[in-house]
Amino acid sequence: MATEAGAATRRRAGRQRDHSRDAVILEATLAVLAEHGYDRMTIDLVAARAGMARATVYRRWPTKAELVLDAVGRLSSTDVGEIDAAQLPDTGTLREDMIAMIRPFDDEQQQIRIQAVIGLLVLARTDDRLAQAALGAGIGPWIDINRALMQRAVDRGEFAPPADLETLAELIPMMCVSRAVQQLPITYEFSVALIDGVIIPALRGTT
Amino acid sequence: MATEAGAATRRRAGRQRDHSRDAVILEATLAVLAEHGYDRMTIDLVAARAGMARATVYRRWPTKAELVLDAVGRLSSTDVGEIDAAQLPDTGTLREDMIAMIRPFDDEQQQIRIQAVIGLLVLARTDDRLAQAALGAGIGPWIDINRALMQRAVDRGEFAPPADLETLAELIPMMCVSRAVQQLPITYEFSVALIDGVIIPALRGTT
Amino acid sequence: MATEAGAATRRRAGRQRDHSRDAVILEATLAVLAEHGYDRMTIDLVAARAGMARATVYRRWPTKAELVLDAVGRLSSTDVGEIDAAQLPDTGTLREDMIAMIRPFDDEQQQIRIQAVIGLLVLARTDDRLAQAALGAGIGPWIDINRALMQRAVDRGEFAPPADLETLAELIPMMCVSRAVQQLPITYEFSVALIDGVIIPALRGTT
Amino acid sequence: MATEAGAATRRRAGRQRDHSRDAVILEATLAVLAEHGYDRMTIDLVAARAGMARATVYRRWPTKAELVLDAVGRLSSTDVGEIDAAQLPDTGTLREDMIAMIRPFDDEQQQIRIQAVIGLLVLARTDDRLAQAALGAGIGPWIDINRALMQRAVDRGEFAPPADLETLAELIPMMCVSRAVQQLPITYEFSVALIDGVIIPALRGTT
DNA sequence: CGATAAACGAGACGGTACGTCGCGTCTTCTG
DNA sequence: CAGAAGACGCGACGTACCGTCTCGTTTATCG
Numbered sequence: 001m002a003t004e005a006g007a008a009t010r011r012r013a014g015r016q017r018d019h020s021r022d023a024v025i026l027e028a029t030l031a032v033l034a035e036h037g038y039d040r041m042t043i044d045l046v047a048a049r050a051g052m053a054r055a056t057v058y059r060r061w062p063t064k065a066e067l068v069l070d071a072v073g074r075l076s077s078t079d080v081g082e083i084d085a086a087q088l089p090d091t092g093t094l095r096e097d098m099i100a101m102i103r104p105f106d107d108e109q110q111q112i113r114i115q116a117v118i119g120l121l122v123l124a125r126t127d128d129r130l131a132q133a134a135l136g137a138g139i140g141p142w143i144d145i146n147r148a149l150m151q152r153a154v155d156r157g158e159f160a161p162p163a164d165l166e167t168l169a170e171l172i173p174m175m176c177v178s179r180a181v182q183q184l185p186i187t188y189e190f191s192v193a194l195i196d197g198v199i200i201p202a203l204r205g206t207t
Numbered sequence: 208m209a210t211e212a213g214a215a216t217r218r219r220a221g222r223q224r225d226h227s228r229d230a231v232i233l234e235a236t237l238a239v240l241a242e243h244g245y246d247r248m249t250i251d252l253v254a255a256r257a258g259m260a261r262a263t264v265y266r267r268w269p270t271k272a273e274l275v276l277d278a279v280g281r282l283s284s285t286d287v288g289e290i291d292a293a294q295l296p297d298t299g300t301l302r303e304d305m306i307a308m309i310r311p312f313d314d315e316q317q318q319i320r321i322q323a324v325i326g327l328l329v330l331a332r333t334d335d336r337l338a339q340a341a342l343g344a345g346i347g348p349w350i351d352i353n354r355a356l357m358q359r360a361v362d363r364g365e366f367a368p369p370a371d372l373e374t375l376a377e378l379i380p381m382m383c384v385s386r387a388v389q390q391l392p393i394t395y396e397f398s399v400a401l402i403d404g405v406i407i408p409a410l411r412g413t414t
Numbered sequence: 415m416a417t418e419a420g421a422a423t424r425r426r427a428g429r430q431r432d433h434s435r436d437a438v439i440l441e442a443t444l445a446v447l448a449e450h451g452y453d454r455m456t457i458d459l460v461a462a463r464a465g466m467a468r469a470t471v472y473r474r475w476p477t478k479a480e481l482v483l484d485a486v487g488r489l490s491s492t493d494v495g496e497i498d499a500a501q502l503p504d505t506g507t508l509r510e511d512m513i514a515m516i517r518p519f520d521d522e523q524q525q526i527r528i529q530a531v532i533g534l535l536v537l538a539r540t541d542d543r544l545a546q547a548a549l550g551a552g553i554g555p556w557i558d559i560n561r562a563l564m565q566r567a568v569d570r571g572e573f574a575p576p577a578d579l580e581t582l583a584e585l586i587p588m589m590c591v592s593r594a595v596q597q598l599p600i601t602y603e604f605s606v607a608l609i610d611g612v613i614i615p616a617l618r619g620t621t
Numbered sequence: 622m623a624t625e626a627g628a629a630t631r632r633r634a635g636r637q638r639d640h641s642r643d644a645v646i647l648e649a650t651l652a653v654l655a656e657h658g659y660d661r662m663t664i665d666l667v668a669a670r671a672g673m674a675r676a677t678v679y680r681r682w683p684t685k686a687e688l689v690l691d692a693v694g695r696l697s698s699t700d701v702g703e704i705d706a707a708q709l710p711d712t713g714t715l716r717e718d719m720i721a722m723i724r725p726f727d728d729e730q731q732q733i734r735i736q737a738v739i740g741l742l743v744l745a746r747t748d749d750r751l752a753q754a755a756l757g758a759g760i761g762p763w764i765d766i767n768r769a770l771m772q773r774a775v776d777r778g779e780f781a782p783p784a785d786l787e788t789l790a791e792l793i794p795m796m797c798v799s800r801a802v803q804q805l806p807i808t809y810e811f812s813v814a815l816i817d818g819v820i821i822p823a824l825r826g827t828t
Numbered sequence: 829c830g831a832t833a834a835a836c837g838a839g840a841c842g843g844t845a846c847g848t849c850g851c852g853t854c855t856t857c858t859g
Numbered sequence: 860c861a862g863a864a865g866a867c868g869c870g871a872c873g874t875a876c877c878g879t880c881t882c883g884t885t886t887a888t889c890g
Contacts, residue, residue, distance in 0.1 A: 013856085013857065013858080013863055013864040013865075014855085014856070014857080014863070014864030014865030014866070015854070015855040015856050015857090015864070015865050015866045015867080016855075016856060016857085016865090016866080017865085017866060017867095018855095018866080018867090039246075042844090042845065042846095043845080043846080043847085044845080052867080052868080053867065053868045053869065053870095054847095054868090054869090054870095055848090055849095055866095055867070055868075055869080056866080056867060056868075058847070058848085059866070059867085062847085063846090063847080064845095064846080064847095134388075135385075135388050135389060162404065163400055163404050164400055164404065167382060167385075167397075167400075167401070167404075167405075168405070170382070170385050171378075171382065171405070174381045174382060174384070174385045175374060175377070175378065175381060177381070177384075178342075178377050178381045181341075181342055182339060182342060183339070190374075193370055193371055193374075194374070197369065197370050197371060197374075197409055197412070198374075198375070198378070198405060198409045200412065201408040201409045201411065201412025202404055202405045202408045202409060202412075204408065204412060205404070205407065205408025205409075205411060205412065220832065220833045220834070220887080220888055220889065221832070221833035221834025221835070221886085221887070221888075222833075222834050222835040222836080222885070222886045222887050222888085223834080223835075223886085223887060223888085224834085224835060224836095225835080225836090249875090249876065249877095250876085250877075250878085251876080259836075259837075260836065260837040260838060260839090261837090261838085261839090261878095262835095262836070262837075262838085262839095262879090262880090263835080263836060263837075265878070265879080266835075266836085269878085270877085270878075271876095271877075271878090429859085429860050429861040429862080430860085430861080431860095431861065431862095432861080432862090435862095453660075456849095456850070456851090457850085457851075457852085458850080466862075466863075467862060467863045467864060467865090468852090468863095468864085468865090469853090469854095469861095469862070469863075469864080469865095470861080470862060470863080472852065472853080473861080473862085476852085477851085477852075478850095478851075478852090548802075549799075549802055549803060576818065577814055577818050578814055578818060581796060581811075581814075581815070581818075581819075582819070584796070584799050585792075585796065585819070588795045588796060588798070588799045589788060589791070589792065589795060591795070591798075592756075592788075592791050592795045595755075595756050596756060604788075607784055607785055607788075608788070611783065611784050611785065611823055611826070612788075612789070612792070612819060612823045614826065615822040615823045615825065615826025616818055616819045616822045616823060616826075618822065618826060619818070619821065619822025619823075619825060619826065633838080633839080634837060634838040634839075634882090634883075634884085635837070635838030635839030635840070635881085635882080635883085636838070636839050636840045636841080636880070636881045636882055636883090637839090637840080637881080637882065637883090638839085638840060638841095639840075639841090639881095663870090663871065663872095664871080664872080664873090665871080673841080673842075674841065674842040674843065675842090675843090675873095676840095676841070676842070676843080676874090676875095677840080677841060677842075679873070679874085680840070680841085683873085684872090684873080685871095685872080685873095
């Protein structure tokens, strides 16, 4: 019956939490994070920017760390999430595939993301769970895509299976982190240079 | 005047600062850093572990960040500092040179160093000066050595000059950071695999 | 229009407020008040004890203070309210009249009432209106009765009119408050002693 | 030996707590208390008025309640403390003794004291220890003096020993509390009326 | 050798952010 | 509409750490 079916799915009683506010808070979090850095970011600042009370933030995330974690995670899924699985670019060669994937990461938001990751890394020891999550949230999807593209290239015989494909998948993102830390811009050219100068030779060199 | 005479050389009156304590503090700093992570590291904790008063720490380093920076820096110069310039290993091939350099970094202290770097990165936005310094203190010498070894290999004609030697010099350290963040061990094998699977192919591939 | 017809008398549309719940809430209020004291009494606690939602309480009383005020007021009128005016005990002598009036106050609930008054007094500064009301609700009727009994005794010539009858009327209740604050029991004997040892001599002494 | 004698009494190491600040804070506490009442009094407000940081207040008193308690206690000892024991007025008659004692209480500060007591009473249930302390701090000395004066009058045969001297000692203070709650002024005349109209008759009436 | 000036230990102090809790209001759903 | 459940804005609470300051004690150097 419809009533029973609804009963199972029935929303909890009481005023519904306005989940549209989640996004506003996360957005504010990223903004403040980008502007002040992790340790100068304040829940008060975030709440003020989101135009709501501090308690409203705390009702959703128990600590500053979890909030930032989610904010960065959301950031990733926003522009990457939909590019999953089958609909990856398929140009026939790994080089073209990877270059096709650079665009969405070659922008200003990329900087924010990496800054956020860096901000979270400080908590690695504080909360073990956060260590991986920070990486995962910030550059996880990026790594995932690289891994998928390379695996496909291997599968179709473009390259022999490398000893450590995982490390190669992490290579570009990590080198971008390196540049971010040094306040250097992350350019299209830099990424292409990595593909042509490191990734492809490494895969070819395994032969 | 008598007072001016020898003013340059004469030590200031009063009790002399005991510089042997500097090392004790830095050691304590690294220990606490490794144990609790940057944000849970407290000056109080460090002072207690070093067996002295908080003020004694602050007399030497103005802020927590500078303290950690120095601690990590000291860590680097301890086992790397003296290996500068001419006395680098010279086996004739880049591969053997680099492998010879792995040892001093292939230990538990390496983990501490990287954790410290990570801890400091959070301050990149707070204090621009610290951003580079953090990297420099933690993995700077490591990068320097790699750069030197590669440059020498290029100079003696072992490889053609790569487009971006700097990035290649940073490659191993950064990939080690990546593993550290993921709580994975940094093994000898991992480093060798990077040399054989990525660095050498990349240099050869440029040809 | 039909809608307008009888608008004055017609009850408002929709579900009617269940006024039997008022009493339940007030009862719960007194219970929590007695158990935890005013400042640890929570509207949540009261609502939970009454078995209803917080909003249901707030629909009836705008603030915590008003709620307690009413609860204490209700308490008074419950056992005193109907004893008004003409039906006061009339034994012929003030002493016997007052002793006859002691009973209804000589119980455990009396303690609750006084505790509640005490709890409310803290709000005297916050809300001037509440200052008097708190006293009135808690011990007002008690004072009223004493005043009436004494006035009658004066009227029938038992005593000469005292300089400050009002103060004498407040005397017993206030001394009971004093004992309550000191966690001492308010006994029958104590009240009789006040009548014989203070009230009567004071009235006689005026002569 | 002087050194050892000093060792026992030696002040704790470290910067000495500036106890002159205690008084400033207590003063500020009383001022804010008188101005806003207990529940609207804020530690922040007190600290601001005292011209120091919130932490400085919390270093001395763990909670708001303890702070107010001490503030009121200090108030009592300030103007009453020194009037102890032997140096009570001794005019030969209880009436004159008590009237001589009215002065120090017949002022504006008396109002503050009573307001503070009232403010604290709300915590009686929260912290049993505070219940008595509140009374003691606010009007304890006042009661003590009354008790002493009456006892002396009894001792010299001015009156026969009353059944409950304690209650008589509390009588004037409690009736003043009553007036304070009702926002009535506590005048010299009121106190004298109590002495002549209630206390003296009550003592005489016991005969 | 005694004066003196700085190091040192201990901890107070001014700040500032944290995360919690309660009030009284508002929203949403169910009866 | 009443009532339940609970989100929300507000603001105080008490805690923790930072970096500075104060003050009594210790120790090296200078006169």
